[in-house]
Amino acid sequence: MDPNEPGALPSAVIDRDGLDALIATLAARGYQVLGPRLEAGAIVQGPVGGIDDLPEGWLDVQDGGSYRLERGAGSALFAHVVGPHSWKRWLYPPKQALWRAERRDGGFTVTAPDEAVPRYAFLGVRACELAAIAIQDRVFGLDAAPPVTDDPPTDGAAAGGTFLDPGYAARRAEVALIAVNCGRAASTCFCVSMDTGPRATGGYDLALTELIGDGRHEFLVEVASELGAELLGTLAHRPAETADIKAAEAATRRATAQNRRAMVPGVAELLEANREHRRWDEVAQRCLACGNCTMVCPTCFCTTVEDTTDLTGRHAERWRVWDSCYSLEFSYIHGGPVRTETSARYRHWITHKLSAWHQQFGSSGCTGCGRCITWCPVGIDITEEARAIRDSQGPAR
């Protein structure tokens, strides 16, 4: 039996105390548990020591360029969806030391940073976030998928995802993933159309579905790994009954129905065929080229390398920091930047994400999480931009 098959192991039900105990168990096993917390007017991941740290009763109301917290009707712990941070902040931090060097008589010595690999448990990972982690696994060479297109790969495409990023791999290997199936979607969510959610279908250790109402507050627990089975074994639980599974299915149906946005079908070919389009100039009138969309995207992985020295020049360091394709420097090659116009930068981003990614990494680079819509200061909507191009093509082909 493959424990990664959903439903391969019988599911169970725990209550609020069980969830609290799960957090304690993870901590006792040496995990730093990160989960949703209220911070600066948003729900973001941070250290959680127990269920009291979770944003009980809070909802996030999201739309293009807007995010607001509201009190929900009940005491749900996971009624919110995804916030401004994604798990890449921990799996692929904004600033990573690559090496340090000391000048010694006539030469220099290089040392790799020997930072201890953190051991995280991610609590509350949504289906779209599991999809994003799976995409980054391919990008960083953990799970090199062969390209799915028939196009002959360019050199770059052949290389994509075939190099293992050791830092990512080390952090990723230590992570415990406690997923949460969404029972509510934000207006910015479009996971259904990207086939990534709202229900997690694997790639986690445990998946929880919050079952709340009619006087009960419990969690359906599904197991997809040995670690997950072990963790569940430490908790007081009862076997799931049909009614529990039906309630979980209803939650999934609710979140599915609330997916108000959708990506147009065939978007990879659509964008490929429209490298020249007036919409690129039109979106550039609105786009600030601020880079927020790339920074919040859970799959965007671009970084730049920064070299620093001390005043004497005897000590040097190389750092990798998050970068964005919306900056001029990003496309700087001999003679100047290649993408000087914002239209070219927006086109590059959306086309890479939704189209070229397939050739490079064997899937879309978009999970439908909606972060780029919410956290774009002017609310530019990736689904809307794709649809505008589709609609300009005349009646559906």
Add this chain to the structure above:
Amino acid sequence: MATKPTLAVWKFASCDGCQLSLLDLEDHLLAIADTVQIAYFLEATRAVIEGPYDVSLVEGSITTANDVDRIKRIRKQSRFLVAIGACATGGGIQAVKNFRKVDDLIGAVYARPDFVDTLSTSTAIKDHVPVDFELRGCPIDRGQLFELLNALLNNRKPLVPTFSQCVECKRAGTVCVMVAHGTPCLGPVTQAGCGNLCPGHDRACYGCFGPTETPNTAAMARRMAALGVATRDVALAFRSFNANADAFRSEGDRHERA
């Protein structure tokens, strides 16, 4: 030691805050003094060594006819000239006079207007002489100042990005005040580099690092209006520390006239 590169610090119309950032480099100050010869820095010492200078840091904007001559002499004596701070790179807050009749302002402010001899504008150093590098900010970030000196001494390019403040926010993990609180923020059109000072403290960016490399101030202004900022206040937002920087000046003009 004669072989140490020489450093000069010059002041024009300014508040001295940026040159004080050099003294603020407390931990690094001794190392800097070991590595460079501080040849001209009246804020720190009256001892003056004659030029030419390897590196000149120029603070302040050009507001008098005498300034125009003096910056040309400084340029001639300087191998590498760096304009530091919003005054030197964008005319500073005093560039608000560029948008009024200067005689009216002088008449309103000074008891003896005839004592005042000034140009009608406050302008950046680059408007008068070629500038090799600019450090933005009101005041400049001392980390960037140190990076600049460090890079010059080690013959490498300074790590001073020209992208938006938003990138700095996101790297730092700051929740966006514009999206999450509805607070109008100039960050998307403002160059990064302050060390995430305002958004990191739940405040909107005031734009003190001046325009980004490709600022879409028109879209920014539309967003501010949608968030309820009155046209006059949109103009004022662009009329602050970097009022005379090209993109901010023209956006301010558009809304002042509106």
